[in-house]
Amino acid sequence: MNLPRLIVSASPHLGGPVSTPTIMWNVVGSLLPIVAASVWFFGPSALAVLAAATAGALVPERLFGRRGAPGDGSAVITGLLLGLTLPPGLPLWMAFLGGAFGIVFGKLVFGGLGQNVFNPALLGRAFLQAAFPVALTTWPVPGQDAAALLSTNLTAPLMSVDLADTITSATPLGLMKFEGTLTDVPALLFGTTGGCLGETSALLILICGGYLALRRFLDWRIPVSIFATVAVLATALHLVDGERYPGALFMLFSGGLVLGAMYMATDMVTSPSTRRGAWIFGAGIGVLVVVIRLWGGLAEGVMYAILLMNALVPFIDRITRPRVFGTVPTVPAEARP
Template sequence: MTASTRIVSASPHIKQGDSTPTIMWSVVASLVPVVASAIYFFGPSAILVLAASTAGALAPESLLGGRGARSLRDGSAAITGILLGLTLPPGIPLWMAFLGGAFGIGFGKLVFGGLGQNVFNPALLGRAFLQAAFPVAITTWPIRAESWWNLRGDNFALPLMSPSVPEAMTGATPLGLMKFEQMTTPSWDLMLGTTGGSLGETSGLIILICGLYLAARRHLDWRIPASILGSVALFSTLLHGLDAARYPGPVFMLFSGGLMLGAVYMATDMVTSPVTHRGCWIFGAGIGFLVLVIRLWGGLSEGVMYAILLMNALVPFINRATQPRIFGTLGVGGES
């Protein structure tokens, strides 16, 4: 052994296995079934939209991320791109999907200082931008296509041109039907995803299973989806009990729209969620409550995005208010 082969480093000298890239890439890997089901339901359009939003997210990260192409290695920009794509309707023009990804990473993450510094979930910020900029395109839902190979909309519309939408191709989401036409959708269709909606809004069961896998690997904090789904279930059960005709029951509320995707993949973004256990419960319960408020009494049919973004803004305060009790200072109220 020569002296040059030896190192002298600070303790501890051993590390637990997980690294930030392994966490991020395991989230990407867990999305494979979700992406696969989107492709199954929406055909080539799903592939195109997901590719465009992911490319949109990767471009600014590699150009402005500070470490060049190495900035992509941690996997966080890829997650943003894929998640954004999953919130979009399959027929959206690709240039919009690309722009949304670029906005999410550029203004949602890089201007704050990059990985770990952002306040808002970048994928949702990208979607919020698209919703403000292209309100029609982002709420144009396809009906079932005749063949799997058919595009579900004018994916190849040129930038800054309005996409052509044949009337026969648009359908409505279960939430839209509920809100604007007082129609309900059968529960099993909701769980399995055989309904209209965004790419990742469809099969709640698949997302739930992927979330269980991530929770088991401790790559997401189970308290967040548990409290979101718990509070949605609780409040919708109460309201349904009050007026069953006006307020849908918990199964519909849990499995419709983007709630599963939001609860499992968006709200659990480590950077933009609280670090304390109690904080996670408060954060999740707040999201669930806001989702119902927006869905039932707001102007929009779906409220997951704004609910999460609003609670993202409160995270620093939640963290401060839920600091654990220091060992040896009994009687100040504890965290367990």
């Protein structure tokens, strides 16, 4: 091969100071307070679940991914986010399996970072939910005996959990859906409710996500659009039938909506790259969340809402493509109705 050493590459040709690892490790950093809060509420078992999920994400990334791929921090984010969506008493082998599944089938089969269609953490969560529905819907009460939780964490690989001595409670959404009782908003904000590790304190997640938005590491339009859609729909429905449909504040701060909107929906790879697209994407998630929560068979719908909208991102990007600079502003032929 005697070719001239001319580098021909697609744009951009100018590099900025912010690299992928910078962003990723910043996201990891912003997750640390949330991790700390989950440890505060659920004890060492929270740490164990998060560590197992992260290890599950890192092992296949190291084995099958690009060289040095674990160092860019994206697999750590996947593992932490997955861990934050799991119930605290989950057997560690399940958390590990979920992380590995998310990375292998959510990212590596598509060709690695930047190629994936679906958010890997949510894909791992969806797999676990489908595979182990009982373990994934067993929510221990916050602040209970840490040793009991740890003992269910340490269930032998492939074996089922002995739930006899865990005190469980329904999540606020489960209470709303199946028993018709609402949880107070302050309890939701500060996280003194049953639920998965990271869905308990809405306020803290908002602060951490706000930091990322300020540093422009996440697109603020997506969470704002999601929250606005959910708030408007919930308020409208609440006005129609206040008995049946809960108000906007409950809908906003219960379940995984805040975590999902701040950290999962804003994943740079699986969200639209245009501004208008971000608004559409967020609105779609908001509508789906309300529909699934209120009329679906499941108590919580954030995960499926985001995954479904992930699948639509290529189309959203296509119809919201900005015009090329200097051309006449016409609607591209393929986007006309």
